[in-house]
Amino acid sequence: MSDTSFSQVPKAYNPADVEDKWYKYWYDHELYHSEVDKNKKPYVIPIPPPNITGMLTMGHILNNTLQDIFIRLKRMQGYNACWVPGTDHASIATETKVTNFLAEKGIKKKEIGRDEFLKHCWKWKEQYGGIIIQQLKKLGVSCDWLRERFTMDDDYYHEVIKAFVDLYKEGKIYRGYRMVNWDPANKSAISDEEVIYKTVNGKLWYFKYPVVDSEEFIIVATTRPETMLGDTAVAVNPDDERYKHLIGKKVKLPIVKREIPIIADEYVDKEFGTGAVKVTPAHDVNDYEMGMRHKLQFINIFNDDATTNENVPDWLQHQDRYEVRKKVVAKFEELGLLHKIEDYQTKIGYSERGNVPIEPYLSEQWFMKMDELAKPAIDVVKEGRIKFYPKHWEKTYFHWMENIKDWCISRQLWWGHRIPVWYHKHTGEIYCDVNPPKDLQNYKQDEDVLDTWASSWLWAHAIFRTEEERKYYYPTNTLVTGPDIIFFWVARMIMAGMHFMKDIPFRDVYFTSIIRDAQGRKMSKSLGNSPDPLEVIKEYGADALRFTVIYLAPLGQDVLFSTEKCELGRNFANKIWNAGRFLLMNKETIKTDNSLIDKHKDFADEWIISRLNQTLLQFNKAMDEFEVNNAIKIVYSFIWNDYCDWYLEMIKSRMYGDNEEVKSAVLTRAISIFEDALKMLHPFMPFITEELWQLIQPRKAGESISVSEFPKADNSLIKEVAENEMDFVKDIITAIRNIRGEMNIAPSKKVNALIKSNEVKEYQIDYIKKLAKVEELTVDANVQKPKASASAVFRDVEIFIPLEGLIDLDVERQRLQKEIQRLENSIAGVEKKLSNEKFVNNAPSEVVEKERAKQKDWQENLKKLKEIFEGLN
Known part of the structure; x- marks a missing residue:
């Protein structure tokens, strides 16, 4: 880079002039590419791969800014920093997008067949799948783009399939009937993570079931009347005196006219409804467990689109579940068996993609046994080999892992990693291997694909293509992710690492905060309270946005964000820019000389050098403890207060003096300290720091602050006296x-x-x-x-x-007297209010506290004004 004269440096910092220019420079010079180098210690971050359907959100801003801070810092500290980017194929999300895209053109997925549909998926991926990656680049992330991965890359696909085959042959993967979350819109099992719970105003229906050989009825309460068609028992609590005489007897199930037993189970809450519950083992998770315990019959009453099947009476077959609900309630009323209906608020799980209520559904799926895989993954966290930040997430992790259930890994979709199992058309023999059977014409492959998480759980090691790279880069160092996927991804990656690599996948896991609006509401599309990050970057600049979200995000606490808060970052950028311009302006008339850097020092120089080294110590400690929010506040305080507000003001008299050597020494030292400050700030605000660093002195092509050496603290330069x-x-x-x-x-x-x-x-x-x-x-x-x-x-x-x-002392006395009188009147008013017991006892506590705070503040101001008034006399 060439030296730039002060006259060419804009008076105001404009991010738009800087950001694209420097990102292109970093990219063109491949500054962030890492290769195996056994002379350097690696520091590796695997990006949580965003869905190819994704668009940049405020959550991505926080998550990726944190990763960029860690990787930029380690790169400058001399590590072989490697931040591997990539995207996830997102089976259900992508399939939904492509299906809807085709439907708009009048093309039906089932009519064109699997192979043709997958061609459309790949076309869609090529056209839209990289949008979020391009958006992330606007944020300034320093990923190694030459290593970009996709979970459907050929070699990655092979890793996923091989993992399935190995686990199948070890007896850890099996096919069986289990309860799953069923999405009737996409006709597929879905993970818990893809279920969104909504609070809805519903009803609680009370049905009377006649007890066999008795005049009695047992009344059950239900929020899902249609499922009574699949009831195979009624359950009561064994300690409930009201029903002890009925345990072991049977009831005649109305409409279906099937006799089912009355059983005792401690799961039943005596306080809910009537204390007696209907048991539908094929359509309720808790009922499923009871069904297993009591060896009940499992009757599936739904088709895969949530219409009723042949297991219900003829007149109710092949109808929508909610239509059947109306008919069942009407029939109970007609039979005189509808006891009552109550309003009832309940939580219902909705499919995130299908946007319909999910159906707990007994279905034949592929499952992975988790108990053996979980044990070593529990141990490595307990032993501290993997650390969580904040630490309290360990409790959540242990609770889930110690109560882990088998994982449903199959999905009834076409886009994804197809399960490597083939069934012999004549004998039914199962063939499972990485390669298809040689006599393929005699086999039919399983139609299902793997759950997306069953590919991304290999991410920490499968992102590396060669054995040499895995030996060098694995285990990775830091994972930055949201706590909402602690089970779906973090825990499973630890299990995969321990099983396939015999080592942990990463050493530290940093769980990000949740971004909320100024009212504390979680940001979401439905609330319309989430700003478009690209628009924020356009208005304030990427550095200002990055700075602001980190400044507002203490470890373990949620972030209350509003776009206007980016003024914080913009003001800081302007402060840094003005400091840089001041130094550049003087550099035009004063020659700098590094040989003078330690000469002509006074106590102000000793002080700022001490503060710089003290700041470096505090900064390193904060970063080592993953206190990123504290780290940026430490840097901010040094630059804004110590350097700009005090030091630059103090050196002006010497810089404008007559002694050329003193002037040179002072400016050289001030620039050197400024460069160290820019390096400290660079991981947080990469664009403005690069621009100023390049302006300060000529640089060679390919040189960058981002690959310069990070300053080291020198304890000998910390002077408490200064x-x-x-x-x-x-x-x-x-x-x-x-x-x-x-x-x-x-x-x-x-x-x-x-x-x-x-x-x-x-x-x-x-x-x-x-x-x-x-x-x-x-x-x-x-x-x-x-x-x-x-x-x-x-x-x-x-x-x-x-x-x-x-x-004018008389004018000032009059002004003070008026202000004293005004304050005395105000204090009298608030004291009268606070002496009123009715107000103090009945007003909201925050209102009373506000009045007391006013009183205290005004009394202190009054005391000060009186002292000033006395001073004038």
């Missing part, structure tokens, strides 16, 4: 500035000041005068307070500012 001395000077300057503000002294006017102290050193006086705008400064341990002066006290130091001639 920091204490600077704090003392800052307190004096701040006290004088506060007096100026309180007394309404115009910024353009200089004041005289007297300091009663013997601690102020001669070389500090010039700084105090210049930064506090003091004309004459008297420092004496015996100084007396002048008449008509304002004062401030801190530690053992007293400061006096004579006001005669600075302000």
